[in-house]
Amino acid sequence: MYCDSNRLDSDFPTNRYRLAGVKQHAGRVHNKPAVAVLVVWLVGACLSTPVAAQTQQPLSAQPQKIAATMISTEKPESLQEAVRFLNQASFGPDSQTLASVRQQGIEGWINQQLAMPLGPSNLNRTVEIALMSEPVTPWFGSMGFVPPRSSPLWVYQNAAWWEQALTAPDQLRQRVAFALSEILVVSSTEGYLNIRAEALAAWQDLLLQHAFGNYRELLSAVSYSPAMGVFLSHHGNRKADPKKQTSPDENYARELMQLFAIGLYQVNPDGSTRLDSKGQPVPVYTQQDVMELARVFTGWDMVGNLYYGGKGLNVGNLMTPMEFTEKFHDTDSKTLLGKTIPAGLKGKDDVEAALDILFARPEVAPFVSRQLIQRLVTSNPSAAYVKRVSAVFDNNGKGIKGDLAAVVKAILLDPEARQPVMNPDTSAANPPLKLREPILAMSHLLRTLNVQPAAPFNSRQNSQIHDVYWIKRLPIGQNPLNSPSVFNFFEPDFQPVAEGFRDTDDVAPEAAILDVQSLSGFNNRIDLLLNSRDKARLPFQNAQFAEQLQRNGFNSDLNVQIDTSPIAQRFEQYLEQDSNGDFATLNNPAFSLQRQEAISALLDDLQSRLLVVPLAPKARQVVLDYLNGPAVYPKNAPMEANRLVRDSIRLLVMSPEYWVQR
Amino acid sequence: MKTPDIKVSRRDLLKLMALGSVSQMSFAAPQKTPWPKDDYKALVCLFLYGGNDSWNLLIPAADEQGAGPGVGFGYQTYQQRRAELAVAAERLSLNLQNGQPQWSSPDYNAYKSGSAAESYFKGLYELDNTGWGINGCAPELALLWQQQQLAWVANTGTLVEPVTRETLASARLPYFLYAHNHQQRVLTTANAERMVRYGWAGRLADVWMSGQGGINAAHPFGLNISMGNNSPIFASHQAQELVLPPGKPPLVVGMQGDNKMHQALGDAYQQMLAVSGSDRFRGYMQSQQQRMMNITSMLNERWPQTRDYSKITGPYDEKLFDLPDNRLVGLGENLPGNLTAQLESVARLIEIGRSDGLSRQIFFVTLGGFDTHAVQADKHPLLLRHLSLALWKFQTAINSMGIEKQVTLFTQSDFGRTLQNNGSGTDHAWGGHQLVMGGAVKRGVYGNMPDLRENSPNMVADQRGRVIPGLAAEQTSAAIASWFGLQDTDMGTVFPGLRRFAKDGNIRSAWLPIMA
Known part of the structure; x- marks a missing residue:
């Protein structure tokens, strides 16, 4: 039994460990590299087919097709469906939330989320971070913050916002509040709010409070x-x-x-x-x-x-x-x-x-419902989908109009949102498809990479800032509560000039902010994260680096820690069935076949968390060819392993597929 | 030369999902015309987002008493309608010596000291005997006027057809007047009657898409470049706009540069993109990601080879494309926006485009923050100050390249604002003033001074002072497009409403004689 998504696996690596066992079994033959590939994909599809039956598949068997056709709509949810659902309903699938969805099923998870009480206040957290950073004068009082300020207040509010988005257990509430913030727009581009950002914190609390109201x-x-x-x-x-x-x-x-x-x-x-x-x-x-x-x-x-x-x-x-x-x-x-x-x-x-x-x-019901559908699920909902959700908006079944909890549930459980994942080339009448916003693309990445607070660093007042997700405005084309105008970052009817949109009425609102500027900025922050924010890289970095990090911590716009070591551990499992960190065989030419297989398994492992539908086979092959190229650190296997992990993540996150929510 | 057959559906031309009536209209596919190749010209559209209160930028200055223009058409009515937001009639002097500005002269320093509001209300630079004056926050614009490189279009805006207060109820009006996004769309698509998909510069690009793939098709720039954000002005059937950040684009770190390891990753990335999926959402991302790699790589190489502007200095002794900060400007706050950086980019992209043999380029740049419902006296002066400085800097750069007759910049803005204030700022209205800048412009103020009294034929029938435009925006845009090389026969494609402003069926009579 290799595919037991019935298990309450609260942690991915455990599941992967079992997978590695599969690999170990099949890997002895050394000439069937497809095994690991398939198994990693199929674990999500909850197949009970014995692995042995699958081992005969040639490499060219396109795993994503199998995954798509075998998808289970029964609870508990498959990995693929859970990842996909959490792209719609959260700030990204971290391992805990994934496990929770897979355990409870989608509807169960929604019910549990709707029942959760309102969590901690964004305002309180903003105040805490502000006082931690600027403790010299008691500058917070009954009317809010007063000068002098060493930083405009938005910095602290922004950090508090990201912390909640990245870590709050009430992910659905957080995500709906974010969607509402893009309909009911308030923005720190108004300079007064930028300075007196306690207003933005209170505003965020207001959205959170009413998200299910x-x-x-x-x-x-x-x-x-x-x-x-x-x-x-x-x-x-x-x-x-x-x-x-x-x-x-x-x-x-x-x-x-x-x-x-x-x-x-x-x-x-x-x-x-x-x-x-x-x-x-x-x-x-x-x-x-x-x-x-x-x-x-x-x-x-x-x-x-x-x-x-x-x-x-x-x-x-x-x-x-x-x-x-x-x-x-x-x-x-x-x-x-x-x-x-x-x-x-x-x-x-x-x-x-x-x-x-x-x-x-x-007009209220269709006007609001359609936009919420667009923010959560799809750019081009069918008229029938809008009508179904509007009907719930108009009457939640108890004669009440405007019940957002009921509306959110209707949006996420609608058959159009829950229809089987489409292969890129499959045409369906109204597949749930949208481009991802930079904020959500970033939060997904961070949550997948086990984001943690920044290592302690000093503020301008020389006080220690600790346990804070120090994220300022990122050069990614979008920042929370920072829309350029009341018309949001993009309008709901934006149509890109592009193949496939020509001659149609279809829209892709997020396309309006996905351009050279935002994409290169996004790449450059991935580069920073993977090179300078990864705890797994500490062994490769000298003391100077840590000092520098400490010194620059306050000025950095993205000072958090990620931890790719669980990924590296799984990689080592695929490679040599242990996770002691020595990667003893990685740079050894005698084990080049194992290396290839492990790299395939690593890539597919990452795909299953970062993508809903894997790379096109040719694109996957290009990535594998690159990763299978000559070692960059032939004399340092752990560093080489880290590089392979880094490059795999980067190529996947910068792939077109990552940016499409299906 | 075989003209490629392009399919333009009615829906495409007449987009908004719901506007069903459009299917009754028949639109021919744009006629393909070879594009001009003989010389170089660039067009720059500067959009002032939010609705510029241009009634306080170009100000009725004439004394309406005695031999003046008559009651309603001069300073006294302006002052009465604007009340606490009226700019003083005080005449300011540029104090030129040998035609050159003496930046340090105290006369010329009106805008340099005191609060933003003080600077805003202090006075105006009279535009010779036109009856108009320029706000004291914008001395560089007054200077450009002196140097014959500036024209104004007075009281222009969105129109379907000519209209007055008497015909308001019966005439066809622009769809959703006073709504920001819709008036922006009317202007950028040059269609006030229906919400359509394609922008006028996008349609112009489509007209020039014949042969060899179309104008600039082989160059990574294409024809249309937008600084900062995409604009509906460039929405096109065939010609994708390029959206670039202002300033030199950063490298795609870790995938570009001299490091061999990074190059290898970048190569793998580009190979992966080349074989990535085909559905339209992925396809869109794929094309944007490919552009990101190509254009950043090209510009990182070419940008440092463009001109050195550091030897030219501006009014505050700052380097030409530096935006002086509050310590120098002294208006209490830093000047908002990055228009200066955008225009620096345009100057450099023009230089690269010319050296690569492009014959035409169109740029879209923006300055936002003009929606001054509140504290207008504190905010508007900062915007006008930046506008004035940035335009002078750009024109100076263009002059230094010796191509001032080949580059024309013009402004548009959502709408003008109410003459009457709301106690703190002004609200959405209709007509306002725009400017056209460059060496090919014939200096002047085009358009008539409207009667600003509450019940005048130029005024919408409410007390707020929403001025009905006397000129359609297309009457300016078409003049510039004609100068740019658009043929008369293509005018209807690019500016479908233009004919309603023509006399005796002569399309050329519809546009202003603003270009030399």
Whole structure:
């Protein structure tokens, strides 16, 4: 029994160890290198076929085809299906989460995730890291952070964000909050939020808190959020002043309708645009509605702001909902989307009345559902898929509209999301396909490589920073809560100029930020990780290196540790059935066949964690040919092993396949 | 020469998923025209993201009393409508000596001291007797005007057809006025009537795709290069745009450079890409990754061979393509954005393109942050300051190459902003001003001064002061495209709405006589 994914394997290497046993058995023959390849792939497919039956397959038997056709949709989940699911529902499949999904099955795991209570606060963690880094003055108080600062606060918030994304056990909540942050956009490109980033931390907490809540309540929370108030400038908004010739700020009113709630055009429940008798789309709202709604959002500002509408660096609370000041509010009646909000309403009453009118629109469900599907599962959902999810948005089965937990579950369990993994060349009507965002591509890599906090280093105030995932803005085309505008990093209808998209209506939103700049930046951070952040490389690095790392730790934009040693151990198992780290046979020409087989097994092992569908056979062969080339470190086998691991990871992560979520 | 047959579906030309009516329109495939090969020309589109409040960049300066332009058309109405955001009428002087700026002169220093807001409101540089003036934050633009390298297009914007306040209810209007992304799309696709897929520079590239694979097809640059991010202006049926980071692109570390080990890995990577999968999502990544390897390798070799600009200095004694920081500029904050770096790249890419024998190049560069709903008086001056400096730096570099008559830069922006403020900033509106820069430009202010009073025929019927554009954006773009070599017969393909602005069926009458 070589394929027991029924086992509760909490740790991959154990499973791999058993695989190595298979290899050992077959490897004695030395001329059937396909064995390891196949077995590594098929373990995920949960085959109970005896391995002996498979050993007759020639090398050219394309393992990915077998994997695809043999995929089990029954629980527990196959490795391939679990990896694929976690690409949709988490920040990447680390070994624990994978084991958990495979144990509970997809639906069980979703239920368990939905039942998890809200985890630690991003704000608290941001404060902790800030105080750890700048302990000299007690600069955090009831109103947030006050100067002097040695760094703008975003650095600490960003580190806290990545830590949660990479390590929080409530991965589904984290991932949905990230998706929501790309629909309800607040961005540190607004300089004030960049400096006073406690606002961003509180905003992240708001998204986490409501990720499985009700969208209507989320819209309320968003409307009173000081971060949103600053970003879309409705904090400090005032009723018209005829003497000063002013009118209320229209910014939030417009984007709330266009981007957060209803969209521009009337739509059908499947998300398609409704057309009038002349075949023209029908706008949901007019400029008049924008001006009316702008009057609703008057009178709100940060708690404790000394000057209404001002943006001082040490006044105004950015961590609690904004407060209402009546004298700046327009209390006349408003007409919004044909409905009347009566005169005399104050404070939340006016806002809630307006939000009720928006939320009652039939556009909300398809508008939000479609975007959530695009963020989690596929760029081009079928109309039927959107319709099914919209129906759940409109009614969770208990007569409640806007239940995000139900919507998320419907998105992830939909047959379109869960249909068998498609081979690249297989055409299906609506395969779940999308390109991966740089943030998610990075988090997947880090989680797969056992990411750990940075080794302790000193801040500018010479205090020790420890147990922190020190990640600043990366040159990868995308950073959390840092979209260039309220229109997110990319728009949901972006179509690349590329083969296969021409002559279709299909979109690939993420393609908008996958270019020379972001891809080369991504490669360069992989290079940094694999060369200078890997604990497995410590034995090859001298004391100077460690000192340098310590010295540069604070300035680095990617100061975390990874650990590729479990991979190297598996590699050594494939090679010589031990994991004592000597790689005694690696550079020995007498064992070149074993070396080849072990390299194949290593590559396929890594593929099964990093890719959903393996490299095309020809591409795989190119990689193998390269790895099987002359040793770079012929006199240092452990270093050579590390190089092979590094290069395999790099080529896989920079392969086109890694960037496609299926 | 056999003209390749390209398939252009109606859906392609008239994209947005839902706009079903488009199928009733018939669009012919673009006519293929050989591209100009005799000389070199470059076009640079600078997009000011967010909606520039150009009513405070190019300012009605004339005294409307007495013999002036009349009530509504001069400074007094401007000042009344803008209220607390009005720039002072104070005339500033460039204090040129022998036509050259005296950067250190105190007169010329209006923008160099005090707060951003002080600089913003201080005064204006009068544009001779045109009735217009330039904000005191932008002395270099005033200088470029003096040097005959600048023209302005007043009150232009997105239009389907000419419209006034009286015809607003009946005329065809641009789809979703006042929405950022849609107005950006109207401008970049040069189609205000329908949401379409292809940008106008992309269609222009398609027109020139005949023979030998098309214009610049054999060169890694292609025709269209966007700095920083992709733009719908370059969305094309056949010509993929190149998106480059501003500045010299970094090496693909570990796979490029002199190290043999890295080269071997890079070689393996490129071989792997060459045989990677074929479906469209993978195919897209494959092509982007191949481009990453090719273009970074090429530019790392070629970039250091381009001109040394360090001998030329700017207003703060800084090297030409350095962006001076707050200590030098003195406006309280560093100038936002990386427009200067983008334009440095454009200058160098022009140099490389020319030396490789390319005959045409189009660039798209951007400056963001213009959505000044709040604290406009603190933010807008910083943007205008960067804009002015960056444009002068670029023009100076182009002049130093002696190709000032071959390079034209023009601006676009989502929309103009409300004349009336919201207590802190301004909101989305419609018409605004744009500039065209270069040695081939005929200096002038094109377009009429609108009547800025609340109830004037130039104003949308609300109190906010949304000015109805008097000129369509295409009337400028087409003039530049014609100079660039686009034939009259192809104008309809690239600018389908242009004919509605023509007189007596003469397409040439539709565009402004802005290019020499």
